[in-house]
Amino acid sequence: MVAISLEDFSHLEYTCSNCIRAGAGVDNRILSAFATESGLGGLEFLTGIPGKLGGALAMNAGAGGHAIMDRVEEIVSLVHGAITKKRKDQCEFGYRFLKLDPGEIVLGALFRLESEEKSLISQRVEAFLAHRKSTQQVGFPNAGSFFKNPPEKPAWRLIDEAGFRGYRMGGAQVSEVHTNFLVNRGGAKASDFLRLGELIKSRVREMTGITLEEEVKISGTD
Template sequence: MSARGAMTAGGPRAIPAIRGRVQAGAPLAPFTWFRVGGPAEWLVRPADAEDLVSLLAGLPAGTPLTVLGAASNLIIRDGGLPGIVLRLGGAFGAVTAEPDGIVAGAAALDMTVAQHAAAAGLGGLEFLSGIPGSIGGAVAMNAGAYGSEVKDVLDWAEVATADGIRRLDAAVLGFTYRHAALPGGAVVIRARFRARPGEPAAIAARMAEIRAAREASQPVRARTGGSTFVNPPGGKAWALIDAAGCRGLAIGGAQVSEKHCNFLLNAGGATAAELEALGEEVRARVLVRTGIALEWEIKRLGLALPDGSEGGGAAA
């Protein structure tokens, strides 16, 4: 079911009229890297920034709102997501090179931004080529890799709110590890990143080095969600998981990667419940073995199925 240009009602909620696409009960698993999860109550794709502001301004108070980017670090539970699931499309994907930086829309992939910078002879953004996500998510979670984080290069971010578009300097975003202090209900729509003139060949070589390092050490071609747990102070999550005997551990179709054991895999037919149960089993075994309680880095959102029918069996 979809609707354009009219008040759309379904179940207990109503969606404001927008020019973009509104779809009820939309499957979300195809959007996620794990390829698991239930449907969105409403999947909404605004036509542009003005349309997004109209949506936010017209939403009934208390309506759940989830912004779905590249969904590379996300488990959507099998019961799906209530309320609005927001997905930004092509109108939010423009990338422009400036003499000392890059301006990118929230839907642009991190890799694409790194490639634009390299083509323009701009250095300092190569690390983005090692982050499998989109710019909106990168800003919202202060994404980082290979020694750099978004907070190190961000000049400003533009966000949509119910009151309009605001431009926020990086200094007010209160960046911490994998987190930015965005205003409540705000959606990142565009950002500017500082860069410096560099030798295009050297920039391209650094990006190739990052890609090679990822492919050598991580299961990048598998159905995965990136690093599962935060590295504890002074330690590495993968080493703790390995020491607890969890490399290759499986529940149903979910498995701990043999290649890098801080990665969970959908090895075939896994459910979200199996992936989450496997993660909790890993946490439990690491806690018993080392006394360290690993913290989830992958986000887990949505509702479990009420009868638990999608749960996994015993760990193997």
């Protein structure tokens, strides 16, 4: 596995016609705050999503019915040593999904946003943060939502209805607060999470016929 730092791709620039250009190394919260300060609405939902823009684009991160690709005008990437630009209509994307070429590294993106009163944008940012705090402050280390939401029902509800709230396997536990968050109660091994995830999938499938799909990316084992 190769680790690439995009720390030097942290530029943020207000361009003409309500657009912002941002580097893949920019923290999501900083991008959202920059848009708010620029009086541009549309990226408020990003404020509570941990990570950098590159990671958010790579999975088309989103919240509350919004997703980052909704606002993208163009993506700039490095593909086999060459810098390429793709307009949004040239990108294949969907719910928590963006198709990248093998080895493609996203360097940044251009966003088209709405010119609005800063106070209105700030109010929406606060509302997103308050909602996140009340539903996702789970108190233990976690990787966010473990499963994607299937079209039929939110994953947390399926997991809850299958009786897993608080269920523990080794150091891994289904959060008592948000049942799609698997938390580390201390000393959890990767295998604890993998076994717990598999058990949840098989019981939910048995009960509903729905196959949950991981939102987390799994690399390696213990």
